[in-house]
Amino acid sequence: EAQVTQNPRYLITVTGKKLTVTCSQNMNHEYMSWYRQDPGLGLRQIYYSMNVEVTDKGDVPEGYKVSRKEKRNFPLILESPSPNQTSLYFCASSLAAGGGYNEQFFGPGTRLTVL
Amino acid sequence: GNSVTQMEGPVTLSEEAFLTINCTYTATGYPSLFWYVQYPGEGLQLLLKATKADDKGSNKGFEATYRKETTSFHLEKGSVQVSDSAVYFCALTLNNAGNMLTFGGGTRLMVKP
Numbered sequence: 001e002a003q004v005t006q007n008p009r010y011l012i013t014v015t016g017k018k019l020t021v022t023c024s025q026n027m028n029h030e031y032m033s034w035y036r037q038d039p040g041l042g043l044r045q046i047y048y049s050m051n052v053e054v055t056d057k058g059d060v061p062e063g064y065k066v067s068r069k070e071k072r073n074f075p076l077i078l079e080s081p082s083p084n085q086t087s088l089y090f091c092a093s094s095l096a097a098g099g100g101y102n103e104q105f106f107g108p109g110t111r112l113t114v115l
Numbered sequence: 116g117n118s119v120t121q122m123e124g125p126v127t128l129s130e131e132a133f134l135t136i137n138c139t140y141t142a143t144g145y146p147s148l149f150w151y152v153q154y155p156g157e158g159l160q161l162l163l164k165a166t167k168a169d170d171k172g173s174n175k176g177f178e179a180t181y182r183k184e185t186t187s188f189h190l191e192k193g194s195v196q197v198s199d200s201a202v203y204f205c206a207l208t209l210n211n212a213g214n215m216l217t218f219g220g221g222t223r224l225m226v227k228p
Contacts, residue, residue: 004158031214042119042204042218043159058215090158094214104214106158 002027004107006091012113013081021076021110023091030096032074033058033104034066036087043090049074050096081114088112117142119205119219127225128195136190136222138179138205146207148172148181148188149216153202162190162203195226 004025013019025032033048035058045058049068063085065077074093078085088111092104122137140146147166151159163172168183177192188205205219 033214037221040123040220042121042206042220043216044218045215048215092158102214103161104216106160108156108158 002105004091004093004105006089006107006110008110009108010111012115014115015082016080019078019081019112021078021089021091021112023074023076023107024072025074025091025093025105026072027093027105028071029093029105030071031102031104032068032091032093034064034074034076035090035092036060036085037090037109038087046076046089081112083114086112086114117146117207117209117217119207119217121203121205121219121222123220124202124223125225126222127227130197130226130228131194132226134190134192134195134199134224136203136205136224138188138190138219140186140188140205140207142186142207142209144209146209148179149206149208150177150179150188150190151204151206151218153204153221155201159204195224197226197228200224200226 007022030051034046035043037043044060047066049055091107094104095102119140149164150162152162163174165172165181171180179190202221204221206216
């Protein structure tokens, strides 16, 4: 089954404790991205990757890191989480973003609470 | 910059009622427009899209028409079902910006039997 998986689905942590949220897709997609969803703000893009070893900042990258060492994986790293990073996080993937839009497929979400 | 504005929810309707969720946008170029749906506990799914003015996107009984003159992309359905209860997001991307989506704030729809 074609899918985007995220782990963990739920995480409660404390300020300053480094964490990683994993994202994996099995569709051989070049493009992957991370969003955070906050009430009333919709989804905002954190980082995206056009292909292996190619990453770039989205609209709200502060406090986050990513890496793309393999095509299928795109982990989101919070080196020193803070309470304002409490949010619902989504990973998405799609075929390469060329001149037009390719449908993005979203993972089920990771609900993060930073105390 | 680019932005998408949706009506705030929640929208509560009885089954078989008519649904309209308003969406307006501002864009620095010529956007493609989308509606995404998020069912409880799940990620977003593409519901419908339109890529140029006067296009009508449709899927699962939902429709939206790309209105360039009013910069709008309102979502409609003639007869909602309980299973349509979800959060609906309007979004845009510029045609030269690849896959970078700008989302509205989302509208929660609750349909009662």
